[in-house]
Amino acid sequence: MGAHISIPMYQRAIPQRYRLVGQKCVKCGKVNFPPKAVCKYCLSSAEFAPVKLSGRGTVYSYTVIAGGGAPPEFAEIARCKGRYPVALVQLEEGPVIIAQLVDVPEEEEIFIGMPVEAVFRKIYEEEGVIRYGIKFRPA
Amino acid sequence: MEGVAIIGAGQTRYGDFPEKGLKELFAEAYFEMLASVDRGFDPQLIQAAYIGCLSAGSGFQLGQLAPLLMGHVGLPHVYAVRVENACASGGYALYNAACAIASGKFNFVLAAGVEKMRDVSSTKGRYWLGISGDTEYERLAGLTFAGIYALMATRYMHEYGLKREHLAMVAVKNHRHAVANPKAQFRQEITLERALSGPPVAYPFTVWDCSPTSDGAAVVLLCNAKLAKSFTDRPVYLAGFGAASDYLAVHDRHTITSLHATRKAAAEAYKQAGIGPGDIDFAEVHDCFTIAEIMAYSDLGFCEEGQAHRLLEEGVTQLGGRRPVNVSGGLKAKGHPIGATGCGMAYEIFRQLRGEAREPSRQIPNARFALSHNVGGSGGTAAVFIYRRGD
DSSP states (O other): OOOOHHHHHHHHHHHHHOOOOEOOOOOOOOSSSSSOOTTTSSOOOEEEEEOOOOOOOEEEEEEEGGGSSGGGGHHHHHHHHHEEEEEEETTTTTTTEEBBBBSOOOOGGTTOEEEEEEEEEEEETTTTEEEEEEEEEEE | OOOEEEEEEEEEOOOOOOOOOHHHHHHHHHHHHHHHHHTOOOOGGEEEEEESSSGGGGTTTOOOOHHHHHTTOOOTSSEEEOOOOOOOOOHHHHHHHHHHHHHHOOSEEEEEEEOOOTTOHHHHHHHHHGGSOOEEHHHETTOHHHHHHHHHHHHHHHOOOOOOHHHHHHHHHHHHHTTTTTTTTOOOOHHHHHHHHSSSSTTTEEGGGGGOOOOEEEEEEEGGGGGGTTTTTSOOOOEEEEHHHHHHSSGGGGOOOOOHHHHHHHHHHHHHHHHOOOOOOOEEESSSSSHHHHHHHHTTSSTTTOOOOHHHHTTTTTSSSSBBBTTOHHHTTTTTOOGGHHHHHHHHHHHTTTOOSSSGGGTTTTEEEEEEEETTTTTTTEEEEEEOOOO
């Protein structure tokens, strides 16, 4: 099985994956993340200024992936942890981000509206390279 | 715009067929389609074929699947093209075929779909089932499609008071419907308790909330409505058809408890047909996961937003109810050979509207209008069709 997200593909998105860099539309002022060629809010501007997102937000929705439901590249994580939570997080600046939740001792403690903050963590390993990125933990 | 009629349809049984490949599955559905044309049909009249398939690019046949399959059934020189929009590939094949007739360019067009999913290991299956979302972001959070629909279900439960029992009711209903369908993959009932206590996949889903992997093919023959009565006294007319897209990634959407693509496609189809949701006698909707059928009820206009689970409680959508949904068993129990699914829905409706559901126990009586609804991925695409009994 080849790499799902190749190393070059991963590297091109490092500002997003490591530093949560979004783009602020110069016309309507709203923040797009991940980047778009045309602003997804005003649908008319293609000019943006980079903006680093705070990483603070709340859980918009969540699921808990069981071992049998994990993609193959996450099978090892699923094997170690048994299962892992994934959330849609609504950031203070507006964008919604999809990422794993960590440092949640009991999954029953997760709720919609739960305050969370971004942490830099190992995502998974593929092609012999550890892929780092953003996860969220209770704030 | 020219009118569009269906004059023939065929479908393999969905399931696990180690002895059949893409070509054999396609040919089986194709020959059943030919045999279904009441007064016979010379296949050399066929001018074009749109064939839905997702996995063709994934190790079976890298490119040009459509000419391969058409050559296999003795039509090597027609216009032939593969159509891919993930789980809506078959629906988009049907939509493109309908547009090709409506434009006046062609008089006889095949819409088809085929998928061979059981040959792949479960690891590889999960690998490529996850690539029809926004791979760079959704997949890197460790999600497959079950996980993405699970996010929708959790939010829906939060906003509208949906319970896990309502999700399970969809699975129980569709499994019950599939029992009498000779073309269905799982012809066995399940209990609510079993559906709720199955192995977890992605909270709130157990394995019973998820459609299976399936082999199968479906072929539908469309013709210009003016010519239909030369081939049958009982054509089924495509009175309306719509298709629309949305952001591929759920994090880009304004809501995740409704599919905008479905709403837009349905509005287009209803407008063209000149009817509304209240006129639909029965429907085949895209229940890849149980929450998908629940969202479809309101997105197609069968109920108000957030009230879908009431229809389940009241039995409205079960066979014998006011508006049966997925009497075939749906993707959940009839099976979900991805590229074939949208055309397999048309096959079911063609048979039902002609009074040919085979098993009398599952025939919907006196139906005039029906609807089919086919979704790509988590709602990046959707196609909706309205069918009218021709008599």
